[in-house]
Amino acid sequence: MTAPFDVTPLLAPNTPAPAARYNGFPRFNFIGGHNDPKNVPVEALVEAATAVLRREGVTLATYGLESGPLGYRPLREFLSSKLKDHAAIDCSPDEILITSGSLQGLDLVNSLLLAPGDTVIVEQETYGGALTRLAKLGVKVIGVPLDAEGLRLDALEKTLADLKAKGITPKYIYTIPTVQNPTGAIMGVERRKALLALARQYGVLVFEDECYSDLVWDGDRPPSIYSMAGGEGVIFVGSFSKSIAPALRVGYIVAKWDILSRILGLKQDAGSGALEQMVLAEFCNRHFRNHVPKLNKALAAKLQVLREALAEQFGTAAEFGNPPGGIYLWIKLPDVVDTVKLAQAAAAAGVSLNPGPEWSTDKAYAKSRLRLCFANPEPETIRQGVATLAEVCRREFGVPLRSANIDRA
Amino acid sequence: MTAPFDVTPLLAPNTPAPAARYNGFPRFNFIGGHNDPKNVPVEALVEAATAVLRREGVTLATYGLESGPLGYRPLREFLSSKLKDHAAIDCSPDEILITSGSLQGLDLVNSLLLAPGDTVIVEQETYGGALTRLAKLGVKVIGVPLDAEGLRLDALEKTLADLKAKGITPKYIYTIPTVQNPTGAIMGVERRKALLALARQYGVLVFEDECYSDLVWDGDRPPSIYSMAGGEGVIFVGSFSKSIAPALRVGYIVAKWDILSRILGLKQDAGSGALEQMVLAEFCNRHFRNHVPKLNKALAAKLQVLREALAEQFGTAAEFGNPPGGIYLWIKLPDVVDTVKLAQAAAAAGVSLNPGPEWSTDKAYAKSRLRLCFANPEPETIRQGVATLAEVCRREFGVPLRSANIDRA
Numbered sequence: 001m002t003a004p005f006d007v008t009p010l011l012a013p014n015t016p017a018p019a020a021r022y023n024g025f026p027r028f029n030f031i032g033g034h035n036d037p038k039n040v041p042v043e044a045l046v047e048a049a050t051a052v053l054r055r056e057g058v059t060l061a062t063y064g065l066e067s068g069p070l071g072y073r074p075l076r077e078f079l080s081s082k083l084k085d086h087a088a089i090d091c092s093p094d095e096i097l098i099t100s101g102s103l104q105g106l107d108l109v110n111s112l113l114l115a116p117g118d119t120v121i122v123e124q125e126t127y128g129g130a131l132t133r134l135a136k137l138g139v140k141v142i143g144v145p146l147d148a149e150g151l152r153l154d155a156l157e158k159t160l161a162d163l164k165a166k167g168i169t170p171k172y173i174y175t176i177p178t179v180q181n182p183t184g185a186i187m188g189v190e191r192r193k194a195l196l197a198l199a200r201q202y203g204v205l206v207f208e209d210e211c212y213s214d215l216v217w218d219g220d221r222p223p224s225i226y227s228m229a230g231g232e233g234v235i236f237v238g239s240f241s242k243s244i245a246p247a248l249r250v251g252y253i254v255a256k257w258d259i260l261s262r263i264l265g266l267k268q269d270a271g272s273g274a275l276e277q278m279v280l281a282e283f284c285n286r287h288f289r290n291h292v293p294k295l296n297k298a299l300a301a302k303l304q305v306l307r308e309a310l311a312e313q314f315g316t317a318a319e320f321g322n323p324p325g326g327i328y329l330w331i332k333l334p335d336v337v338d339t340v341k342l343a344q345a346a347a348a349a350g351v352s353l354n355p356g357p358e359w360s361t362d363k364a365y366a367k368s369r370l371r372l373c374f375a376n377p378e379p380e381t382i383r384q385g386v387a388t389l390a391e392v393c394r395r396e397f398g399v400p401l402r403s404a405n406i407d408r409a
Numbered sequence: 410m411t412a413p414f415d416v417t418p419l420l421a422p423n424t425p426a427p428a429a430r431y432n433g434f435p436r437f438n439f440i441g442g443h444n445d446p447k448n449v450p451v452e453a454l455v456e457a458a459t460a461v462l463r464r465e466g467v468t469l470a471t472y473g474l475e476s477g478p479l480g481y482r483p484l485r486e487f488l489s490s491k492l493k494d495h496a497a498i499d500c501s502p503d504e505i506l507i508t509s510g511s512l513q514g515l516d517l518v519n520s521l522l523l524a525p526g527d528t529v530i531v532e533q534e535t536y537g538g539a540l541t542r543l544a545k546l547g548v549k550v551i552g553v554p555l556d557a558e559g560l561r562l563d564a565l566e567k568t569l570a571d572l573k574a575k576g577i578t579p580k581y582i583y584t585i586p587t588v589q590n591p592t593g594a595i596m597g598v599e600r601r602k603a604l605l606a607l608a609r610q611y612g613v614l615v616f617e618d619e620c621y622s623d624l625v626w627d628g629d630r631p632p633s634i635y636s637m638a639g640g641e642g643v644i645f646v647g648s649f650s651k652s653i654a655p656a657l658r659v660g661y662i663v664a665k666w667d668i669l670s671r672i673l674g675l676k677q678d679a680g681s682g683a684l685e686q687m688v689l690a691e692f693c694n695r696h697f698r699n700h701v702p703k704l705n706k707a708l709a710a711k712l713q714v715l716r717e718a719l720a721e722q723f724g725t726a727a728e729f730g731n732p733p734g735g736i737y738l739w740i741k742l743p744d745v746v747d748t749v750k751l752a753q754a755a756a757a758a759g760v761s762l763n764p765g766p767e768w769s770t771d772k773a774y775a776k777s778r779l780r781l782c783f784a785n786p787e788p789e790t791i792r793q794g795v796a797t798l799a800e801v802c803r804r805e806f807g808v809p810l811r812s813a814n815i816d817r818a
Contacts (some may be wrong), residue, residue: 002638002639002640002641003609003641004641005609005614005638005641005642007614007642007667007668007671009578009612010522010578010580010581010612010614011521011522011671012520012521012522012523012524012527013524015520015521015671015674015675016671016674016675017674018667018670018671018673018674019478019670019671019673019674020670021503021670022473022476022477022478022479024475024477025471025475029471032472033472034470034471034472035470035471036470037467037468037470037471038467039470040466040467040469040470042462042463042466042467043463045462045466045469046458046459046462046463046466049455049458049459049462049684049688050455050458050459053451053454053455053458054451054455057449057451057454057455058446058447058449058451059446059656060449060454060654060655060656060657061443061444061445061446061448061449061654061655061656061784061785062434062438062441062443062444062446062655062656062785063441063442063443063655063656064431064656065656066433066434067431068431068433069428069431070431094430100509100658100678100681100682101678101679103677103678103679104678111421111424112420112421112424113419113420113421114421115421115422118421129677129679132677133677169418169419171419172419200412200414203418203419205414205416205419229411229414230411232411232412232413232414233414233416241679245469245470245683246469246470246471246472246679247468247469247470247471247472247473247474247680247682247683247684248469248682248683248684249509249678249679249680249681249682249683250682258416258427259416261427261428261429261430262416262420262424262425262427262428264427264428265424265425265426265427265428266424266425268512268538268541268542269509269510269512269513269658270510270512270538270650270655270658271656271658272509272658272682273509273656273657273658273659273681273682273684273685274654274656274657274658274685275458275656275657275682275684275685275688276682276683276684276685279458279684375470376470376471
């Protein structure tokens, strides 16, 4: 009975390529949304797990604990309070759905709204995982260029008008207005209001992704678009991945009940992981407000280490800003550099990076750009990784012309 | 900006109905796969959480911990050992993918194989969630009748031959051979071998769901079909929901790498919840082998409480077996009873049940049948719930003719 069985004739059409075997993290890990190991609040998580399990552990015997399918109620209550303080959102715990990471939030919103051939608007540079999901769904994705404050409204208005002239209503405008991924931009209040007005004028939903909004160095951020709309016509997603720990797969969707109830009808997973929700709720109620500034302080310091290392190793060949928060730096290298090829060569040298074209709808614009995540490596590892990247880049593309004369011993 | 926004023009076609608001569990909770609250190993989970977080908590800063996308390696190592002892499966930890509950396993396998119009074979009475998923995918589902040992092979062979005559290769045969849901049947060794031979003869995958296989009262069970095939042409899913706690959303897929690598390529969720995996691994390595027999003892006792209550309240009007394991009893009421209507009337009296037609491809056959889960309610609650159900049933359908003359004060 052990003759090989060839599954390929049975596969659904267009299944993705098989995954490669895992070989561990690279030495210089600048990809993904990994975070700072020194700021995982281990002892506080132990205390939280102990307290919540002793108090309510027996409820693990039931799907949904005793909170129903929206997720663990104390976590939704924490979020209701936190979102009010932080994002000016006035929502009840029953307008919050806990998801298995904000990625499940993206999937559920897409599942609610999108059919093949539909059109959506995104920021021209945006989260790569959102782009791959949309491509897989057969959806037409229109990228609108960004400036230092995020989505350019002149370009958005032109896009909406052009689509309307063709009889097309895009399903949503996907925006990351507070610490944009990858640029780190924070959209100001007036632009948020104008974006919302445009969306309403054209009958388009705003899909507001606030995964990074806790990570603002000075803690100061504009109200969410959701709050400005009183929740009407806006779907909001957030996450604990970036502010506590990415391996905890807990995100959330905020929406008015007419939308949330439909999303909930699509969430057929028998609930998101209960232990993670319970421990997070217990931890956040005690420590969230103290934890986040501490994490931000560490991240802000790492950002400066990365910026200094880039300046040292690449000189003027690397252009980048000074983002007010987040875990990413978006970098422009000379036009001669193809960052997809750079990523391959760098991987061989132990440096992982996200090439720009994966994070943009405009592959030509993004060709010489890349994203580095500075949250995970220690400062010295950041310096060594950037030095290695500069060596690889010079070898492959001839830039930077000179490397820093520093002793790497 | 707070004028209401009507989302309905933007919805994708065929989105399901909005979910109802949650109103708490019913007083007599006989649905779903809820488990015994007294057997949630709370203190051992506290110990496990404390130990694993102190030892490895910092790894929460990275997606996938340091184990890669297949899931927390110590949990896969535990499973590799457990499956060998328990199901005779010889697989490496790299042939196991941890999923967010076995439901994600179902979704991933369906996603790998199924396109609208495809055909699959299932057991005529089977897990309702599998049926609703297949219906949503636009897949043709053929149910093969069961007997006391599970899937009837004469009927399976006829189905396969009929399909072949029409030029149709079904994508898989979905079977729950060890404690079938809902009947509780355990398929014997010879029938497993014959099923596998038939599947190979017709070039069909076997999709083996072992969610309940830990819950065999005497611990004695045949080798898995997967083991008999050396893994070739079989995809195996399992879960910790039934043997530890359903609110922990941790399941797994076992498959050869050529299949598993393709499934992994479809799993775009940035990993399943890490804390649940870490705590489960730590707990299971210390306590799994002692925990399961203790749970089984409690469940076996509750089953007998339910059987006695049914006999007392329904007399000969309720027909049922004495399953060798699991958490469900599958019951036949007189033909006059429509269990979909019974479920509605019973809900109003605080009794929840799963009507047969939701768990069967043959709605007529299942019309007077129902599934009761006996794991969650305490014995006295089981007795009261069955008495209430008998009252509702007599009022609505005139059966049972007489109720037991017991004092319910």
